[in-house]
Amino acid sequence: MAEPTAHPPTRVPAPHDAPPRRVLVAYATRHGSTREVAETIATTLQEHGERVDLRAAADCHDLSAYRAIVLGGALYMGRWHRDARTFLRRHSPTLQTRPIAIFAMGPQSMDERSVRGARRQLDNALRRFRDLDPMAVTIFGGVIDPADLRFPFNRMKASDARDWDTIRAWATELTSRLAASNAPTADGPEPG
Ligand SMILES: Cc1cc2nc3c(=O)[nH]c(=O)nc-3n(C[C@H](O)[C@H](O)[C@H](O)COP(=O)(O)O)c2cc1C
Numbered sequence: 001m002a003e004p005t006a007h008p009p010t011r012v013p014a015p016h017d018a019p020p021r022r023v024l025v026a027y028a029t030r031h032g033s034t035r036e037v038a039e040t041i042a043t044t045l046q047e048h049g050e051r052v053d054l055r056a057a058a059d060c061h062d063l064s065a066y067r068a069i070v071l072g073g074a075l076y077m078g079r080w081h082r083d084a085r086t087f088l089r090r091h092s093p094t095l096q097t098r099p100i101a102i103f104a105m106g107p108q109s110m111d112e113r114s115v116r117g118a119r120r121q122l123d124n125a126l127r128r129f130r131d132l133d134p135m136a137v138t139i140f141g142g143v144i145d146p147a148d149l150r151f152p153f154n155r156m157k158a159s160d161a162r163d164w165d166t167i168r169a170w171a172t173e174l175t176s177r178l179a180a181s182n183a184p185t186a187d188g189p190e191p192g
Helices: 033-047 082-090 112-127 164-180
Strands: 022-028 051-056 066-076 100-105 136-140
Touching: 022 033, 022 082, 033 051, 033 066, 033 100, 033 164, 066 082, 066 112, 066 164, 082 112, 100 112, 100 164, 112 136, 136 164
Parallel strands: 022 051, 022 066, 066 100, 100 136
Antiparallel strands: none
16 A cells, blocks of 8 residues: 655744734724724725724734734823823833824814924823834824713813814825835735
8 A cells, every 4th residue: 555645744824923914093082083083094094005903992902913003092181091091001012113103182273382282291191101112193183072071071162173184194194104114014915
């Protein structure tokens, strides 16, 4: 009887052999406007050929599948949303090996003074993360919907200072920076 043909062993690459190829867009919101901005950023990145996951920051447990991260959070009473800060703390070691872009919302108008004030609040939050070196940091205008708010905040004037063209342009700029960085490109097969 003939000897059975010996096949060379098939090597199944371990997931950690493959470079991470997806981009994570994580958001921290109370009333939903930050999630809507994150959605637009995710869609814009996809339109530029990126594979994107969109998730609440509190639901992100493992960043190893991502080659880059976008993190956005709302500002409330001078503080960046707790889930955004927790995200940076929890994932600090991984974030030192991945490009990260950060945004916060949101002043009620995009006049220079309001934006500067919001930026100061965001910078105060980021200052605690000494090892963090974001490739981009920005402020987007916010949304006030008094129907969503309790007294006395339900007396605030309704407003929506989001500028969708600016938001899409920022996301488009990120794709250029990612392409220029050493991060692996979005081309190529999905890791196994
Ligand atoms: C009670 C309250 C406090 C706020 N405090 C700040 C603030 O300190 N700085 C700021 O830029 N925006 C502030 N905002 C605006 C919010 O950041 C803005 O409404 C944002 O769009 C909310 O995001 P969300 O819908 O994702 O929760 C505040 C809004 C409310 C209702």
